[in-house]
Amino acid sequence: MASSRDDFVIAIRSAFLKKKDKQKFSLLTLIFLSFVVIVLSNFNFKAIQIVKLSINEAIYRSTNLISTPENYIKGLKKDFDQHMRLYETHNTIKIELENLKQKQLTNDFLEIENKKLRSLIDENIKTDEIFAKVLIDKESPYLKSVVLNKGSRDNVKIGMAIVDGVYLVGQIIEVNYSNSRALLLSDLNSKIPSVLAPNDIQAVVSGTGSNYGIIEHTQDEIDKNLNGNEIIAYTSGLGGLFKPGIPIGKTSTGLAGKINFFSDFTQLNYVKITSYKIGREK
Amino acid sequence: MSSLNKSPFLKIFLSYLPIFMLFFSVFNEFDFNYLKLEYFSFNFVHLLIFFWTLRNPDHLSYLAIFFAGIINDVVIGIPLGISSFCYLLLCSVTAYIRNITLTPNFIKDWISLLFTILLINSIQVIVLDLIFLITVDYMDYLINSGFTFLFYPIFFIIFNFLNQRISIQQND
Numbered sequence: 001m002a003s004s005r006d007d008f009v010i011a012i013r014s015a016f017l018k019k020k021d022k023q024k025f026s027l028l029t030l031i032f033l034s035f036v037v038i039v040l041s042n043f044n045f046k047a048i049q050i051v052k053l054s055i056n057e058a059i060y061r062s063t064n065l066i067s068t069p070e071n072y073i074k075g076l077k078k079d080f081d082q083h084m085r086l087y088e089t090h091n092t093i094k095i096e097l098e099n100l101k102q103k104q105l106t107n108d109f110l111e112i113e114n115k116k117l118r119s120l121i122d123e124n125i126k127t128d129e130i131f132a133k134v135l136i137d138k139e140s141p142y143l144k145s146v147v148l149n150k151g152s153r154d155n156v157k158i159g160m161a162i163v164d165g166v167y168l169v170g171q172i173i174e175v176n177y178s179n180s181r182a183l184l185l186s187d188l189n190s191k192i193p194s195v196l197a198p199n200d201i202q203a204v205v206s207g208t209g210s211n212y213g214i215i216e217h218t219q220d221e222i223d224k225n226l227n228g229n230e231i232i233a234y235t236s237g238l239g240g241l242f243k244p245g246i247p248i249g250k251t252s253t254g255l256a257g258k259i260n261f262f263s264d265f266t267q268l269n270y271v272k273i274t275s276y277k278i279g280r281e282k
Numbered sequence: 283m284s285s286l287n288k289s290p291f292l293k294i295f296l297s298y299l300p301i302f303m304l305f306f307s308v309f310n311e312f313d314f315n316y317l318k319l320e321y322f323s324f325n326f327v328h329l330l331i332f333f334w335t336l337r338n339p340d341h342l343s344y345l346a347i348f349f350a351g352i353i354n355d356v357v358i359g360i361p362l363g364i365s366s367f368c369y370l371l372l373c374s375v376t377a378y379i380r381n382i383t384l385t386p387n388f389i390k391d392w393i394s395l396l397f398t399i400l401l402i403n404s405i406q407v408i409v410l411d412l413i414f415l416i417t418v419d420y421m422d423y424l425i426n427s428g429f430t431f432l433f434y435p436i437f438f439i440i441f442n443f444l445n446q447r448i449s450i451q452q453n454d
Contacts, residue, residue, distance in 0.1 A: 007382070010381075011378055011381040011382045012378060014377075014381045024343065024345055025344055025345050025348075026344075027344055027370060027373055027374050027377060030344050030345065030347075030348045030366075030370050031367065031370045031371070031374070033348065033366075034348060034351065034363045034366035034367040034370060035363070035367060036363075037352070037362050037363030037366065038361060038362065038363035038364060038367060038409075039363075041361055041362035041363060042361065042414075052362065055352070055356060055362070056356055059309075059353050059356040059357060060356070060357075062309060063309050063310070063357055066306070066309045066310055067309075067310055070310060136357065143358055143359045143360060143416070145359045174359070181359055188417040188418065188419060189416060189417050209419045209422065
């Protein structure tokens, strides 16, 4: 009994402390070092922050460089698919354009009316936009995020909204000197205050880790109110981070709780980093 | 063919291949860990580290594994040090198995992998969810652990073939 315990202790000691010929550090040293890194990375000391930002900068750049061949192949495949669907896409776009032209006339009127009403209550929304390229879109099962090529030197700040065209994509969660990380709407940790049109129901659209979101924090009878109709989720503007009315996604008939995002997060190349100042006109 | 086998370039290339594969997997955007398929993912890096640190640790240094973990954390955006810690725990299990085993046995290795992966994924979930308050999907982790376990025999064959090639080159 004592002998088997001794064997176990020897094996453990040998595994953790003994260095093989080509190993420069023992396992115990490196495990301790990684534990120290975990603890230190959570302190907000300036020195640690600088080291952390430098590591992020170097690794993001290297990842982007190493992924160049893969991104090139992805681009080729996308171009080929688009080329093969050219005729079909042309016809669809022609019909959509005609519909949009008609809608534009109504929208122009609504826009003027909206401006007039905002000026009556002395309110304006000031938008600052920064165009950014997606450097890395390595999604993981744990965190759905993208790395953008604009950082603190371009006045990017934590909490700014990421927009693809007119659709909301996510928000900035980490800012380095020349790049930043944006949390996508699909991430489990993403919660966006929203308003559900056309019924004007306040809700929160939460990420699920998959390519759709779910509607949360509404009254129980939301399904009855919607009557199985298609609903569109817009940002409500509550919290002051986003302006009201940025489209997020829509539901399909019969799936009231599930929101399909308008933007395809796997196809993001260029996005806008935006900040909004909502307030009274001076 | 025999002259190709004795090529010094091939010898160097093969001896650094495990490290190259490790860094390529953590740096590159293409990830077996997230293949954009629902209910399917496996952790290639865990399989790579488990095999090489168990069968031929001279070709995958612990320091390289530590740095690969740091890179992985930065790229996927989780707090620094977590992946390194998990990878090194995997290494400690393989080092222990190596010390208590006289004759390597595939089945025993495979079962040890299951327990090790469940252990390190549990540690990762606990650290992320309870300490850093980052919400994670437990089911994703469970599926990932299952497929990583199931895919080990396939990668065992591939890595074993490479390991034999490396040994042949070293002995030449």
